Amino acid sequence: MARATLAADPLEVAPFLLGKLLVHGRREARIVEVEAYRGESDPASHAYRGRTARNATMFGRAGLLYVYFTYGMHWCANVVCGEQGAAGAVLLRALEPVAGLEEMTAARAARRRPGSALRERDLCRGPGNLTVALGITKQHDGVDLCDPASPVRLLDDGAPVVEAGRVASGPRVGIKRAIDVEWRFWVAGSRYVS
DNA sequence: CTTTGGATCGTCT
DNA sequence: GACGATCCAAAGG
Secondary structure, three states: OOOOOOOOOHHHHHHHHOOEEEEEOOOEEEEEEEEEOOOOOOOOOOOOOOOOOHHHHOOOOOOOEEEEOOOOOOOEEEEEEEOOOOOOEEEEEEEEEEEEEEHHHHHHHHOOOOOOOEEEEEEEEOOHHHHHOOOOOOHHOOOOOOOOOOEEEEEEEOOOOOOOOOOOOOOOOOOOOOOOOOOOOEEEEOOOOO
16 A cells, blocks of 8 residues: 555544555455544553654554554554654554455454354454454564565555545544544444444 | 453553 | 553343
8 A cells, every 4th residue: 555645644544544455464354443543642642752662663654563562461553654753553443354264263263262152243343353363463563564575564455435435433442531532433334343 | 232350461650 | 560542251131
């Protein structure tokens, strides 16, 4: 995907990312839910108090993958956006599985109680779940999603979402600061949103 | 369907 | 030393 389209305000990039494809090997999934984090001007952002070892990738160029660890057991994936040094990012919250469903199911099942039911709609539902399904971990922090040689990539197959008027929005979840703004975006009507 | 408690550890105060 | 950009399963309605 073109890097130039990501070098903008996270509030613009977030809805634009809906419908795009995240690819890792044979595993492919379509983005259906995201949240915008505006960096140093956003009290809920990891970058609000400036640059640290953990959030360093957020300060890099647009198109990088920012992966962080939280709650002692979950990895979350973000698309870095904005101008160089702006520390904007878009958190991926839910994806619609497209290809490699067997690999995704195996990866998810390995972390669950044996025999518990796992439906297709839940494979990539939730920020901590989609990274497991796609096999994204700390080692992918800083990977360039726009580089054809990268293991993890962002592709645009032209599926219309914004163009079709299918964008819904609401407050971000799981945060305690800046809960008044509606910076969470999802594909209206999609059963894969969280 | 909703609510609730437990798991688990890197990061920053 | 406290707290997360969370998830799961069990229990109750």
